[in-house]
Amino acid sequence: MSGEIAYIHWLRKQQTMPPDVVLGPGDDCAVVHQAGRFQLLTTDMLMDGVDFLVNEVAPQRIGRKAMAVNLSDVAAMAGVPNYALVSVALPRGQNTQSLAEGLFSGMKNLADQFGVTIIGGDTNTWHGPLVISITLLGEAGPNGYVTRAGAQAGDWLFVTGPLGGSLRGHHLDFTPRVREALELAEVVRLKAMIDLSDGLSTDLHHILEESGCGARIDNVPVNDGSSLEGALTDGEDFELLFAVSPVDGAKLLDRKGLWKIGECTGHGATIVVAGAEQPLTARGWQHHFGN
């Protein structure tokens, strides 16, 4: 057990899911089937020094990011977000009140834009650094929800934006691709999807592992000022990576804001760099246990 992925495998083995839990831990959201509806549930915790720097960033932007990363998880399932619960551990001090109000204001502004209501929370103070944990609920869109498992050899792979260099501000100010995912689901059948939080190479491997296929990547869109390496391994792009059939893929080729980056294969992962095909490993940023 060397990282979050191993921990999720371990966690999955400890529990048997009841029949109404359609999807347990390990995808972007859990899915529960209740009274004819598919409810989506996700949670993300953000910590000072890891996900933001409280001394360098306005509280509104921090709060906004905490909401945005959760919205991105619902987007990755082609879901419609609706309710949020917010827990915070606020560092005790003179600015605690303005910090709390700024955080909440940033969360709420973004939540409003996506039709999300903050229905509850837990506000704490302590002598440690700022921690924010948001749980976001949603439901499957009219065309159903999309998991990481379902890509097949021959499918085309797309991303919703150029990648890399997110630390220069994008990771705080990105717009979660909730609307884009729902629009795509109206036009094509999304066979597998994930949001790019850990870097393209790592997140691609999540799709491949869950789908049981491979991929050949040959066209990665790179952000200005970044590099192919950055586009593959920087985290927190929060674009979507998805697989569709070639017939559906052809419908998307001329669509603004979409890039075909490669195709699914039977097994393995490769990338074509300067005309040469080479192995592509999951070199993106990973949550490692230990030092």
Place this chain on the structure above:
Amino acid sequence: MSGEIAYIHWLRKQQTMPPDVVLGPGDDCAVVHQAGRFQLLTTDMLMDGVDFLVNEVAPQRIGRKAMAVNLSDVAAMAGVPNYALVSVALPRGQNTQSLAEGLFSGMKNLADQFGVTIIGGDTNTWHGPLVISITLLGEAGPNGYVTRAGAQAGDWLFVTGPLGGSLRGHHLDFTPRVREALELAEVVRLKAMIDLSDGLSTDLHHILEESGCGARIDNVPVNDGSSLEGALTDGEDFELLFAVSPVDGAKLLDRKGLWKIGECTGHGATIVVAGAEQPLTARGWQHHFGN
């Protein structure tokens, strides 16, 4: 704005709740009405040095407490818990893996006892202290859900156990009163209920404020080794405090594990000590902002 209560008032004013949100922030759970069901949602964050001491307590007990405090919130609504999402910030070091497994094992054991499935989470490591945030979902029991608002002058007030001295271990090992609440809801109409997390005097005032009535307390059951002062002001008893009509109350007088502590009045809060009635203030532990 001087504490969590003031923050919740502020938070409530920032948002208009959509019609399906039956109950927003400020009670033990939020309540959402969807497809004919009343879903309960609550979240609690626990921090090292505030809610437990990671160097003095086994990870299993810490994980158990994190689940238990959330179960207690569902109990306070007379709800049936069903799903949990778990976020953790684990201090990076040699013991990170065994800490993670111990925490999860403690959570899961208690979750199993209450029919709760852990359906998702977010596992992080950092250089800060241990933080655990759990969001628990449930639904109203067969007799509906119970809020803090609904007590009236003349109602009788009960608690489900003796109070005070929780820091000697009870706050880690208490059994959330989920079953007791559901059993009570079969026998009587619970008009208002809360779980005692901040101390009887403080939590009583939450009931009184939300219900718009007063109370006269004359019979507080005190734990061995604690005192009346401790029973009034120590936090983390995690017993239930509830109000019922006198007719219903009479049915409960001989019931094991229940103590009638007083009655609701028109306004104000008093306590009878050594035959003398005196004002009872919310002196229990409060979450204060600032130093």
